[in-house]
Amino acid sequence: MTAKLAPILGSSNLLFIGCGALLLGVLLFNYANAKGNQVLHRAQPKDAAGIGIEEDAKERGTKGGLEEKSEPTIWGGVDVVLKSRYLILICIMLMMSQFVTALIGLQFNQVLEVQVSELDLRTAYLANFYGMTNIVSLFLQFVVSAPMLHFLGLLLSLILVPALMGVGSLAFFFAPTMAILFGTRVANKSLTYSVFRSAKEILYIPLSYIEKYKGKAVIDMFIYRFAKGGIGAIIIGLGTIMTVTAIRINYMVIGLIILWILIVPVLIREYKKRETARVQG
Numbered sequence: 001m002t003a004k005l006a007p008i009l010g011s012s013n014l015l016f017i018g019c020g021a022l023l024l025g026v027l028l029f030n031y032a033n034a035k036g037n038q039v040l041h042r043a044q045p046k047d048a049a050g051i052g053i054e055e056d057a058k059e060r061g062t063k064g065g066l067e068e069k070s071e072p073t074i075w076g077g078v079d080v081v082l083k084s085r086y087l088i089l090i091c092i093m094l095m096m097s098q099f100v101t102a103l104i105g106l107q108f109n110q111v112l113e114v115q116v117s118e119l120d121l122r123t124a125y126l127a128n129f130y131g132m133t134n135i136v137s138l139f140l141q142f143v144v145s146a147p148m149l150h151f152l153g154l155l156l157s158l159i160l161v162p163a164l165m166g167v168g169s170l171a172f173f174f175a176p177t178m179a180i181l182f183g184t185r186v187a188n189k190s191l192t193y194s195v196f197r198s199a200k201e202i203l204y205i206p207l208s209y210i211e212k213y214k215g216k217a218v219i220d221m222f223i224y225r226f227a228k229g230g231i232g233a234i235i236i237g238l239g240t241i242m243t244v245t246a247i248r249i250n251y252m253v254i255g256l257i258i259l260w261i262l263i264v265p266v267l268i269r270e271y272k273k274r275e276t277a278r279v280q281g
Contacts, residue, residue, distance in 0.1 A: 002127035011123040077218035080211055086274060087215050089267040090203055091223050093158075096260035097196065098227035100165060100253055101188055106235065107172075107249045108185045115178050129182065133189045140194035154199055155268045159261055161196045166257040172250050181246075203267070206274035 006014060081087045116122045149157050168184030204216055238244050 002123070006120045006123040006127060011119050014123065077214035078222075080215040081218055084211060084215065086267075086270045087207075087211060087219065089263060089270060090200075091219060093260065093263050093267055094200070094219065094223055095227040095230075096256055096263065097162070097192065098224055099231045099256050100162065100260065101192060102228055102231045103235075103249050103253050103256070104165070104169075104181075104185055104188050106244075107246045107253070108181045110246050110249075111176075111178055111181055129185065133186050136186055136190040137193045140190055141198070145195050145198045148195060149199060149202070154202055154271070155264065157195060157199050158264045158268070161191045161199075162257045162260040164191060166254065166261075169250055169253045169257065173247070176246065203271055206271065206278045 002014065081091065112122060112125065116125050148160075152160065165184060165188050168180060168187055172180050172184065204212065207216065235244060242248070
């Protein structure tokens, strides 16, 4: 729909429509949340005085001066990650994936801005791109991911994801066209959201309780943001000393993909050790 509306209404007007849709979503969420709380409140067991048992227990606990459990801090999770070779390897692999994703996105946007200079047409092009990405992601997630992980195994599945992106990046050297970047970017986003995410969750299975409770939280919340911010800072720094062209970005992408692929076998060896120890109990 966005692809059809952008040339007619204009990209600026679509922003207002998007804001309105988000506001409507927030209002509907708050309404559903309030209704859900009302249902839970009515379903809660009451004592003879009509007071919710759980609410009364919380009230008595507060008045009695019971100490609340301290919330886990981000630094506790960082300490857990740094003490685990396995978690560090997971972090490195995820950082490589985020670096590659950010660089391919920058490369894609650079070439798109040159080849599609008109703003509304560029908006329509991006709408088609994200629509295609969503379709491919859904297909991969519901049709391909499970059989792929079952028949190829974790090692080959984790290697295949960056390898396919690498094929697209290598093709860009020989045919630096928007079509090649379109396919590479779709593969990058759709594989990351489906196969790679599913495989990543399997890697968390042999973690200890503390590693899952603290370490995984740090990885999911902090590492992704740190990686995106880090590669952004590197690009800004490089931009001060050279022109960061799409071809130069492509060299960086290929280098990072090679490192990404090399780290996977090391990570899988650690995974197998932990999985064997977990099964043996």
